[in-house]
Amino acid sequence: MALELADRRRDTEQMSMLEDHDRIARDLHDLAIQRLFATGMTLQSAQPFVEHPEASERLARAIDDLDATIKIIRSTIFGLREHEVSGVPPKLRLRAVQAIEEAAQVLGFAPALRMEGLIDTDVPAETADEALAVVGEALANVARHARASQAEVSIAAVEGVLTVLVTDDGVGMAEGGRRSGLRNLSERAERLGGELSVSAHGPTGQGTKLEWRVLLPTLQVSTPRSHSAPALAALRLVFMDLRGDDSGLHPALHPQLAQQP
Numbered sequence: 001m002a003l004e005l006a007d008r009r010r011d012t013e014q015m016s017m018l019e020d021h022d023r024i025a026r027d028l029h030d031l032a033i034q035r036l037f038a039t040g041m042t043l044q045s046a047q048p049f050v051e052h053p054e055a056s057e058r059l060a061r062a063i064d065d066l067d068a069t070i071k072i073i074r075s076t077i078f079g080l081r082e083h084e085v086s087g088v089p090p091k092l093r094l095r096a097v098q099a100i101e102e103a104a105q106v107l108g109f110a111p112a113l114r115m116e117g118l119i120d121t122d123v124p125a126e127t128a129d130e131a132l133a134v135v136g137e138a139l140a141n142v143a144r145h146a147r148a149s150q151a152e153v154s155i156a157a158v159e160g161v162l163t164v165l166v167t168d169d170g171v172g173m174a175e176g177g178r179r180s181g182l183r184n185l186s187e188r189a190e191r192l193g194g195e196l197s198v199s200a201h202g203p204t205g206q207g208t209k210l211e212w213r214v215l216l217p218t219l220q221v222s223t224p225r226s227h228s229a230p231a232l233a234a235l236r237l238v239f240m241d242l243r244g245d246d247s248g249l250h251p252a253l254h255p256q257l258a259q260q261p
Contacts, residue, residue, distance in 0.1 A: 025077045033073055040066040071116055091120035092128040096155055099132055103139040109149065111139060117157035122216055130188045131155060131164050134212045138166040141181055146170025146208060157216060162194075164212040167201045172208055189214055 043063050050056045090098070093115055104110040123131070135153055142151050148170030156163045186196040194214030201209035 028073055028077050033070055033077075036066055036070050036073070040070070089125075092123050092131065092155070093120050095128070095132055096135065096153070099135050099139075100153060103136070103143070106143045107139065107148075107151065109151075111151040111153050114152065114154045115156070116154070119155055119157045119162070122157045123162055124217060127162060127192060127214060127216065130192060130214070131162060131212070134164050134185055134188060135166065137181055137185055138164075138210050138212075142166070142168045142170060142208075146172075148207070160216050162214050162216055166210045167207065169202060169207045172200055172206045173198065185210075185212060188212075192217075 040063055043059060043066070047056065047059055047063070050059055096113060096115065100111055100113045119128075135155070139151065139153070142148050146168045148168035151166065151168040154163070154165040156165075182196065182198060189196045189212055192214035194212070196213075197211045199209050199211075201207035
């Protein structure tokens with residue numbers, strides 16, 4: 001009887017929490033994003049009337065900052081509305097949160113987590129599995145070797161590229177250290193047409209920055225612009241997706257692939 005009452009109380013608390021999440025997400029979308037978007041449009045319309053070059057540049061930066069803020073809030077909204085449903089595999093966003101919670105037990109502290117873009121809809125299941133494996137391996141390396149007190153994980157799906165970025169404030173990579181774990185991460189990237197880079201992180205050159213980038217396969221098939229533009233414009237209005245051009249591959253990742261038809 002006591003167990004049944006505890007289960008009911010837990011279910012009630014969970015439902016209350018989910019209702020709060022939905023309310024906050026609704027308010028963010030209906031109030032905050034709409035006002036930021038309107039402010040950005042106003043600034044954009046005023047830009048041609050600004051003659052001073054430095055003032056125009058500052059205005060352009062402010063518009064870019066507003067776009068970035070909208071993306072961050074939109075990502076938060078998706079996170080708040082992501083519920084784990086029985087019988088349905090959890091999406092990348094929820095799985096990433098769970099991976100961070102598991103890593104915190106080994107690290108002794110909770111890494112920061114930042115997510116950007118439509119990672120639950122744009123990232124296929126296979127790619128999501130690889131990305132989570134990268135997060136797990138990278139944080140395990142931080143726990144084993146870095147002697148870090150802080151770490152941050154970023155997962156972003158922007159302009160047809162999924163980027164997993166893991167940074168820490170540890171001692172950095174030792175010269176001649178073992179590279180088997182990094183080789184595994186590099187092979188995971190190469191299988192998906194991507195790449196891995198590892199470099200020093202932080203103002204003193206200590207710490208490590210691991211960046212794992214792969215192309216999202218949904219953008220590898222080119223669609224004639226005349227047919228795709230209306231549909232994409234409609235989607236941009238619905239999702240307020242400010243990623244830019246939808247027809248090409250990301251040139252910074254593989255310039256030679258961006259030239260393919």
